[in-house]
Amino acid sequence: MTEDQFRKRWDTEKPVYQAWADFIKHNIEQALAASIAPTTLDYFLKIPVKPRLKLESTLIDKAFHRKQYQNPYDDVQDKVGMRFVVLLTSDIKKVCQVIESEESKKFWVFSRDRDYEIERLAKPLEFTYQSVHFVLKATAGNVFGGINILEHTPCEVQIRTLLQHAHSELTHDTIYKPKTTAQPGVKRTVAKSMALIEATDEFFEKAMQDIEEALKPQNDILNLLKKIYTDNVGTGVGDEQSNQLLTDTYIDLLQAPDVGEKISKFLEEKSFIYKRVNERRASKHLFSQPGILLSYYLASKNPAQTRGLWPFEIDDLALIFSDLGDRMPD
Incomplete structure (x- = not known):
């Protein structure tokens, strides 16, 4: 040719x-x-x-x-x-x-x-x-x-x-450019940079594994909340970072090994919550996120700490306490 x-x-x-x-x-x-x-x-x-x-x-x-x-x-x-x-x-x-x-x-x-x-x-x-x-x-x-x-x-x-x-x-x-790359100084510099990259890749992998392990308790709770939300409120459940912020803020209140069972039981007993969430999900962003279900649980079980650490607009929390028939702590 x-x-x-x-x-x-x-x-x-x-x-x-x-x-x-x-x-x-x-x-x-x-x-x-x-x-x-x-x-x-x-x-x-x-x-x-x-x-x-x-x-x-x-x-x-x-x-x-x-x-x-x-x-x-x-x-x-x-x-x-x-x-x-x-x-x-x-x-x-x-x-x-x-x-x-x-x-x-x-x-x-x-x-x-x-x-x-x-x-x-x-x-x-x-x-x-x-x-x-x-x-x-x-x-x-x-x-x-x-x-x-x-x-x-x-x-x-x-x-x-x-x-x-x-x-x-x-x-x-x-x-x-073989004549250029054949020079010992060039070869050594390129090899050193590659060795550094390989080591950094390994550190990145280890860091990601450590992060995933540290986040596992929070992710387990969020996965549970997503399923409960989808099954009882509706599809199209949100997955924004506000959910991670919520679980991270209250992580000290969620350390019990059976916390998932407690949340599920609470929501089953207070099933009217699903109707309230569904009524607001289109107009109020936080109510479109699965973390809102956790907010009801926390407000009921730890009202003072929930109020004191609340990371979002206070009006949303006021609605949650009102739905529960409780007075929001000062």
């Missing part, structure tokens, strides 16, 4: 490659959103995913000059690609699971071109570039945006942590 033939074929097939990448992005994000709920995709992905076609000049340079492939057009697997950037190394696995799932196999055949975990095991004393690279090749019959995707059309998908991405951005321009 000549360079001119390459250009003509690429010009014809560019819309197919773009449609294939858009199809992959759509399907991965859709499956990922379901798997990480209630975490939102906007929070989980630290950089928006943007499928990008390689420039024609870049493809020619790689296919005919830097690599000199035997089959220049077909051997270049990254004519289009995208990058998923997440916070933690454990988050990388969540994206990989979506790509490798049985559901996804009807859309593509995948291969892992790079896997940082395998590379670490193979060369434990080296600290080098880290990332997971997949090549996804279309199966027959895929259509997106009215465009038929040619079978075997490839797309590169990279998955990195935010720190790995920063390192890659820093060193990208020197990848194809």
Whole structure:
């Protein structure tokens, strides 16, 4: 194949490659959103995913000059690609699971071109570039945006942590400059930065585990409240940070191991609360949150402390005491 033939074929097939990448992005994000709920995709992905076609000049340079492939057009697997950037190394696995799932196999055949975990095991004393690279090749019959995707059309998908991405951005321009990167000083500096990133990734993972463990009692209560709210008030229950603020404010009053049972029993006995909450949920924000049910429990069992520590508008608390038929403490 000549360079001119390459250009003509690429010009014809560019819309197919773009449609294939858009199809992959759509399907991965859709499956990922379901798997990480209630975490939102906007929070989980630290950089928006943007499928990008390689420039024609870049493809020619790689296919005919830097690599000199035997089959220049077909051997270049990254004519289009995208990058998923997440916070933690454990988050990388969540994206990989979506790509490798049985559901996804009807859309593509995948291969892992790079896997940082395998590379670490193979060369434990080296600290080098880290990332997971997949090549996804279309199966027959895929259509997106009215465009038929040619079978075997490839797309590169990279998955990195935010720190790995920063390192890659820093060193990208020197990848194809062997005389520069071969210098011992340059190699050592890059290796040190990679070692620091790997250690920081591990600290991030440990910190997240510690945070999740510390928040477990509060999250258990909130999950219980969400279920009770959904079952007795209605769907569309809120999930705003005011719920965490409420449980954090009153955590000292919620330490009993059977506190969940006590809250459930209280609400069962005071079932009129659900009607009051439902009447106000559309016009008063706090009443659309599951934490409002905890507020009734606290106001009934610990009125003085509930009043003294109340972190929101006092008018909402006054309504709660009124519904309970109690006088709000001064």
